[in-house]
Each structure stands twice: as structure tokens, then as C-alpha cells.
Amino acid sequence: MSSEPKPLPFIYQFAAGAVAGVSEILVMYPLDVVKTRVQIQGRVAVAGRDHYTGMVDCFRKIIANEGASRLYRGIGAPILMEAPKRATKFAANDEWGKVYRNLFNAPKMTQGLSILTGATAGATEAFVVVPFELVKIRLQDPAQAAKYSGLLDCVTKIIRTEGPLTLYQGLESTIWRHVLWNAGYFGCIFQSRIQNSPVVAGGVRKYGWAVPSLGLVMREEGFGALYKGFLPKVLRLGPGGGILLVVFTGMMDFFRGMRGEA
Template sequence: MSVASQKKSLPFGYQFLAGAIAGISEICTFYPLDVVKTRMQLERGQSPSLVASFRNIVAQEGFGRLYKGLVPPLLLEAPKRATKCQWSRLLEPPLMPIKYSGQSTMTLGLSTLTGCSAGATESFVVVPFELVKIRLQDKATTFKGPIEVIKHILKTEGALGLYNGGYFGTIFQVKAYLPKPDSPQSRLMNDFVAGTFGGLVGTAMNTPFDVVKSRIQGAGKVPGVVPKYGWTYPSLALIAREEGLRALYKGFVPKVLRLAPGGGVLLVVVEVTLGFFRKALGPPYI
């Protein structure tokens, strides 16, 4: 096959748009599970079950409460997907120089490195949005919207108050074990299975840290009072000592129910959207 006839990668803008569409689709579908997850993580002591939490929120606060705080994650999707797409382009051969990577094709190591690099960079963008979202999701919140939350944090805690690799590696490894797809349908099924397993493994790895993040971000700063939850590892030990190790996995069920199938949905929507763009642009992208 000549160089001229080789299939080209889609321009960054199209990859970014496909990721954003997929991310927004996943958020709108599974967001109520994120609200329930945050509520369970903010509970001290015994928290209600998943079903009980859903029932309590709807009965006491109305169905619309399950979508409280939706605006920040929707606004976050564009910069979040841009970060992931850019790291994928930088680290995936042949864009990454072979003299640095030593590889001419994507490997488990490079795939994991892509995820870790994207996650580390993304955190600088994600944290403020997550903080606002959690303040809005809290049952005791008095904030009416994200702008009110931001103004309150800037006024009481300052700008720094907004800043109070398993997924990609697992996807790569699962895809390697799955039968080679022989049709667009089987390719989409492989993407869904790999994304689901990636979401499951990623959730199992990061839930304790997510619990700590919710506790730190959920507590407002009170002048003259030392926050109970400050740094990550001391907070992990404190929660385990006071509430037991199981408390570090509060909200695991709603989180895994969102991120496991959500990861599969994300990959499928990305591939379907990219396929649409390739057909629309024609050769040499198809």
C-alpha cells in the first residue's frame, strides 16, 4: 500500500468533538448515579443502600434533585476530552518518536502511560468543577447554582480553595484477549466490553480516593477551625479508623454502575461518531 493510499487519522478537532459528544451522552444518562454516590460518600456512619438513597432523594427533594449540579460536569467535558485526545495523539506511535518510546505500535505500557498522563494533567482542570458539583449535590446545600458556589468559595477560601492509569491500560489488555472483530457490530461490542471492564477496574482502584475527595470538597472552610479532612493519606487513615475499611468504598455500587457500563457507552459513542466523520470526509480518512 502506498503512502498516499494509507488511511489517515482524523484531525484533532473531529476526535475532540467525538469525545465531547460521547462524554455528554454518558453524563446525561448516568448522572443520577453520581448524585447518589456523592450522597453516600458524604454520609458519616452507616449510609443507606443504593435503592434507599434513590427513593429518599426523590421522595424528599423531588426527581429534579437527581440532576442537581449537572452544569459543571457538562461544562467540564470540552476541556476534559481535549486533554485526553491531546495526550493520546502525543504518546501514540508514530506521533511519539520511536527513539523515546521504543515502540512502533500501541502497547499496554504506552496505553497506561497515556491514561496516567491525561489524568494528571486533567486534574488541574477537573478539580474546580468537581468541587462545585459536590457542593451542589450535598443534601444540606443552600446554593442555587454553580455561580453562587464559586463566588462563595472565592470569598471565603480564596482561589486556591477551588483546588481543595488503570482505565486505559485495562481497555488495551481486554481488547487484546477479545476475538478479533470481523464486522462493525463486533468491533462495537468489543469496545463496549473493554470499556466496561476498564470502568470496573478503574472504579475499584480509585473509590477510596474518591471518598476522601468528596469529604474534603464537601466540607466548607470555617475560619479558625482546622478541617477534619485535609490531606489524602491522613484522611484515608482517619476514615478507616473511625468508620472501618468498608467506609472507604462508600458509593462504590452507584459509581461502578455508572462507570462500568458508562465506560462501554463512552467508547461505543466515540467510535460511532468517528465512523460518521470518516464517512462524511471520505478518503483518505475512510
């Protein structure tokens, strides 16, 4: 029976993960645009804006009314996010593993420590992810996108007009998502709303903390509103996960061959 391949150094895992992540983004990004558009629209149509009845209707109206290139609006943010995101994920997981092994006097990682380490690394990663996702969502939203000429202009104007801490709107829900992911993702589906919500009279944002925002969305739009964008998200997770796995595995095999370890 052949033995497990020897783990490659971190830099190769990071590079393979980054290439896989960017490949997935390039192929699946239009579904993310559709998901965001469906999530952030209200129940009632707004005059002068397209209102979408579902995923296919959203695709059709974006292409017909705004052009196919709009499906890639804001893609620079997630692409730029891939490198720091991957670096933070791997580095945080490694460092938190050392912390917990020392804390619990564990000679090696266990199932429980792996879960705890992954959850903590996810929370750490959220601090890197949030600003990029906020910019991406602002550029995807037709009501907001007209304010910005591009990614750098969006970042500059947000910092200048709303303050640097605005880049961390939605941090709480993003932490929940990255820590709990499968169990918590659909409960935190309103993240787009928090990151895209304007300041109303009195300087208070409509969507602030995670749990109160859940209740507000349910009261105003019903429980089903928490699952807006569910279909395009599921469609992206399936093929997107396949792309990530195939490209990552292929890159790791390429690096092993390059190092003479194949």
C-alpha cells in the first residue's frame, strides 16, 4: 500500500490554495453577484430599479439592462482578498494549534483541538475578509455602485465619507459565518444587508448587530427573506468546491513533480 504523500512546505500549500481560489472566483463570481442582488433587494420593488423574482430572472435582467460585464463588477476585491485570506487561514490555524496544545498540555493535535483551532482561525480570518467583502458588495449593488468608479475609489470614498471603521461593518456576522460556517451560514445570510446598509436619521444603521438584524428582517419581510440567494449560493458551493479541489490537487501534484517528489 502506498504511503501518504509527504506534506509540502507552507509556501507551496499557500500558492496552490491561492491559484485554486482565484480559479473558483473567475468561474463562479457571476453567481455571487446574483446572490447579492437577490439578498439586498426588499420585498417591494423600487421605482427605477430592477426587481428580481429569482436567480434566472436576475441573470436575465442584469445582462439585458446592464450588460454581461456587470456580472463581474467588483471581482477585483475577492481576487485581491485571496492571498491574505489564504495566508491568514493557514498561519492562524498553525499558530492557534500551538497555543491550544500548550494550553491543554497536548503532545499532538486531537479531533477536539482541531475543531477548536479551526474555529479560532476562522474568527481571525474574518478580520481580513470583511473589508474586501464590504467593497465587493458595494460595487455589486446597483444602488451603490454608481457612487464609485472602481475598487480603489470605493475604498477611498468609504474611508473619507463614512470613516475607516465602516470597512468592518458586518464583522460580527462574518465571524459567526467563518466559525460555524455550515450551521451558522444561513442564519447570517443578511450579512450583505449589514455591510450595505446606509446610516438613517440620528446616525443609526438599520442593520447593526447580528441577532437583532435577524429579527428585523423576519418582522419586515418574513422568515423566507433569511434565505434569499439560497439557490445561487448552493449552486456556487457545489461546482465551486469541485473547482477548488481539482485545481488545488493539480497544483500540489505539479509542485511535487517540480521538487522531484512525485
